Each structure stands twice: as C-alpha cells, then as structure tokens.
Amino acid sequence: MKKIFILAFLGLSVFVSATAMAGDKGVYLGAGFSYNKMLSPDFSNLNSAIGLDLRVGYNFGPVMLEGNLLGSTHEDKRLTYEDASFGGMTIDVKVPFLKQDRLNQPYLLVGLAGYSLTQKDPVTGSDVKLSGGGYDFGFGIEHRFNSHLALNLSAIYRGISYDKSETGGTTTKLPEKLRGNVRSVETGLNYYF
Numbered sequence: 001m002k003k004i005f006i007l008a009f010l011g012l013s014v015f016v017s018a019t020a021m022a023g024d025k026g027v028y029l030g031a032g033f034s035y036n037k038m039l040s041p042d043f044s045n046l047n048s049a050i051g052l053d054l055r056v057g058y059n060f061g062p063v064m065l066e067g068n069l070l071g072s073t074h075e076d077k078r079l080t081y082e083d084a085s086f087g088g089m090t091i092d093v094k095v096p097f098l099k100q101d102r103l104n105q106p107y108l109l110v111g112l113a114g115y116s117l118t119q120k121d122p123v124t125g126s127d128v129k130l131s132g133g134g135y136d137f138g139f140g141i142e143h144r145f146n147s148h149l150a151l152n153l154s155a156i157y158r159g160i161s162y163d164k165s166e167t168g169g170t171t172t173k174l175p176e177k178l179r180g181n182v183r184s185v186e187t188g189l190n191y192y193f
Helices: 002-016
Strands: 026-038 049-059 064-074 084-096 104-120 127-144 149-167 170-179 182-192
Touching (some): 026 149, 049 084
C-alpha cells in the first residue's frame, strides 16, 4: 500500500508542472461541515454523523498544501454504549486536473493523517481512545465568488489503521491493527488573504 501511495504522489507531482490552480497565491483559512460515514465492519455499530472541519492552507499556484482538523460525534446503535468521538488531523496536497478557470477549479487530493476514536467503556466507565495513522484520497471543486471567498466541496476516502489503545492514561499497542476507514463529504468556505 505504501508503494502505491508513493507512486501516486510522484505521478501527481509530475502532473503539477503542467497545471495551475485558480485563485491568488498565499494563505487561506477555511471552515465548514464534514459528513463522516464509518465503512469498516469493526465500527458498523456507529451511525454516520455531521461534524466540523477547520482548514489552513497555502496556495502555491500549481498546488495547494492544506492542514485540516475535523471531528464528529457518532451515535452508537448498541443500547448500553455512549456516543463515540471521531477526530483527525490531516496534511493534504490539492492538485488541479484542468486548466486554470477563475470561477471553478476541480482538484485531486492526497494526504497523510492521524486519527482517533474515543468512546466510554460501559463496563469500566473509563474512556477508551483508539489512535492511528492513515491516508486521504479524494477529489473536489472550489468555486470562487471573488478574489477572497471560495466555496469548497470535496469527497474523501480516509484509509485508517488504529494501532494504539489508551485507557486511564495507559497506552498499549494493539496486537492487530483495526481498520477504521471512513468516507467523508466536506463543504465549507475558504477565505484568501
């Protein structure tokens, strides 16, 4: 899987040289909503949920580098369990796949991330936090209203492997990684300075 990700990233990097991202170069901030659906059978007991999404990025012209904080609270279908909190911090690269257009710019997105899932254990009453790394792969479109404000819409597949568990301040490595893949649809506004 690592080799596929590296090859895809290198291929996108080469593709960048022939394209240009719409909008002004520089720093931007964004905020919006993220709809997150758990795809793994290990977490099929958790309902889909809408959460918040905060972004900070830099538009280099042919490519954008973006940091993203996201979180959502998922209702558990099991009666004795409380809601679970899902969160992540990602570093993504956005690469346009069409020539420059001042109003609409479709893009591909690839990135690396750290994720966590926290839920109270009904037996012990303590929080159990799963954490691990992952990758992002998706696509989206940015619609510019003017030189400062843009609407962003994206669909992202998050490949997540939880490999650590923390309970009561004690962190242990899981004997076997838990797959926690998520499909996200994000929408929000970006403000360019």
